[in-house]
Structure formats: C-alpha cells, structure tokens
Amino acid sequence: xxxxxxxxxxxxxxxxxxxxxxxxxxxxxxxxxxxxxxxxxxxxxxxxxxxxxxxxxxxxxxxxxxxxxxxxxxxxxxxxxxxxxxxxxxxxxxxxxxxxxxxxxxxxxxxxxxxxxxxxxxxxxxxxxxxxxxxxxxxxxxxxxxxxxxxxxxxxxxxxxxxxxxxxxxxxxxxxxxxxxxxxxxxxxxxxxxxxxxxxxxxxxxxxxxxxxxxxxxxxxxxxxxxxxxxxxxxxxxxxxxxxxxxxxxxxxxxxxxxxxxxxxxxxxxxxxxxxxxxxxxxxxxxxxxxxxxxxxxxxxxxxxxxx
Ligand SMILES: [Zn+2]
Numbered sequence: 001x002x003x004x005x006x007x008x009x010x011x012x013x014x015x016x017x018x019x020x021x022x023x024x025x026x027x028x029x030x031x032x033x034x035x036x037x038x039x040x041x042x043x044x045x046x047x048x049x050x051x052x053x054x055x056x057x058x059x060x061x062x063x064x065x066x067x068x069x070x071x072x073x074x075x076x077x078x079x080x081x082x083x084x085x086x087x088x089x090x091x092x093x094x095x096x097x098x099x100x101x102x103x104x105x106x107x108x109x110x111x112x113x114x115x116x117x118x119x120x121x122x123x124x125x126x127x128x129x130x131x132x133x134x135x136x137x138x139x140x141x142x143x144x145x146x147x148x149x150x151x152x153x154x155x156x157x158x159x160x161x162x163x164x165x166x167x168x169x170x171x172x173x174x175x176x177x178x179x180x181x182x183x184x185x186x187x188x189x190x191x192x193x194x195x196x197x198x199x200x201x202x203x204x205x206x207x208x209x210x211x212x213x214x215x216x217x218x219x220x221x222x223x224x225x226x227x228x229x230x231x232x233x234x235x236x237x238x239x240x241x242x243x244x245x246x247x248x249x250x251x252x253x254x255x256x257x258x259x260x261x262x263x264x265x266x267x268x269x270x271x272x273x274x275x276x277x278x279x280x281x282x283x284x285x286x287x288x289x290x291x292x293x294x295x296x297x298x299x300x301x302x303x304x305x306x307x308x
Pocket of ligand 1: 113114115116117119136137140
C-alpha cells in the first residue's frame, strides 16, 4: 500500500489490509483502495436524490483546497473519490475524509445502514460497491440485489429493442440532414448541424426504446457517418439550387456545382472549410457521445457484492 496513505490511515485508527483501508471516521464508514496510479476511496452513507446533490456540492467546495483529489461517482449509498498517487494528494486523503464527514454530519446519518438509512442493530453483513466497502443490513443487501437483477433483465436488449433503436437512429440521422439543409440556406455552415447529428441519433435511439448497449454506439457511428455524406449532398444541393434560382440559370444543379468549384475560388474555399469543419464536428461529437454512453454504462453497473 501507498506509505503516505497507510501512515495517515493508521494514525486515525483505520484498518489497513493489503491495498485496502477501511473503518469509521466521525461515525461514517469510509474505505479505499490504493492502485499504482491512484487511490480510490469513499464514504458510504444513505443518500436520497436531494442529498446526493448537496453532498456533491459540499465535496466540490471542499476539494478546492485539496489539489489532486476529485469526485469519482456518487449514488444512493455513498460517494467515491479519486486521488492522484502523488505524495501530496495521498498524504491528505484521510484529512479530507475527516473534514468531509464532519461537514456532512449535520444532515446525514453516519451510523445508519447506507442502503436504507435505518439504524443497524442486527442482521448486518459486509458488502462492496465499486471501490467502497461497508456494513449494511443483510435484508437490504438481498433487496438491492433483487432490484439490480430485475433492472438487468429489463435492460437486456431484445430484437424489438434493436429494431426500435435503429429506427430511432435513422430518424435522428434524417433530422440531422434536415437541420443541415436548413442551416445551409443561410450559407455554408453544415458543420453546425454536424455537431448535433450524433446527438440526434443517440437521443432518438433511446427515445424509441433502444437499450444502452454496445450496438447503440456502433449504430450511432454508422448512421452518423452515412448521414454526414448525405447531409453534405443535400446541404450543397440546397445552396446550388438557391444560387441557380437567384441567377435564373436552368443548367443541371450538379453541372453548375462542378462549374462553381472549377471557376470560383471563393466558393471552393468556403466549401473546403465547411467540409473540414463538418468532418471535425462529426468525429468530435461522435467521440464525445461514445464516452458519455460508456461512462453511463459503467455508472449503472456498479453492482453490490457480499464480502462476509
Ligand atoms: Zn438497511
């Protein structure tokens, strides 16, 4: 274990075991684990949705004085943090936990079961949730376990959820193309619509009943890339058609488009800039949506396990 962590943990009476430390501070169950690149630790306490917000707010404020430490996640049974493996951050983890548990003691109950908020008199077992470990009612552990299993079954993708998800994704792609055409009516600016394209695709995938699954990410990329090309074609057709109408030319739109690229430097430059920005916008936005989907998946899958 990281020496800086174990020294300060032992000084306040926390148990150090292998890479783990745990015990109580100000009546709150705290625990953590040292990894090579970081130490992850947390406070286990029963939190309603309101309390989750307040506790995160307090943590953010307090963390301004603790460089190298940040909030990792929070849910109904606690909050977790990540500290850099540097000596400065490591040595101050326990100090942070002391101050933090002191600050939240006015509105949360430290001694209560983190799964229900009621006092723990009997039927207590030890469980782990992600990086945290804590004591809770055995009955609460069983109940949460059943809820998690039920939720998993509900979240499992089926053929119909794929079909609905893909239909939603295509609808999202069409929305993106339409937005592209509309925006191009005011000039070369397809890229603005491209930022929203992956968002439309994912949003409608979920809205129509698709599940949060790897297929969502794959579909989002395929639909976004295909619709990116379609949106360029549609978007530029709009621009050319408007120019044709304005100048009263009756040539074919495609021929006129090629003619413009060949002869008009300004047109060519505007086109190049828009295509480059569109590529960047699509890739950037799709990458962002991928990260978002993956972190959401990870957050919802922190499963409770029984230790003893
Ligand atoms: Zn309980």
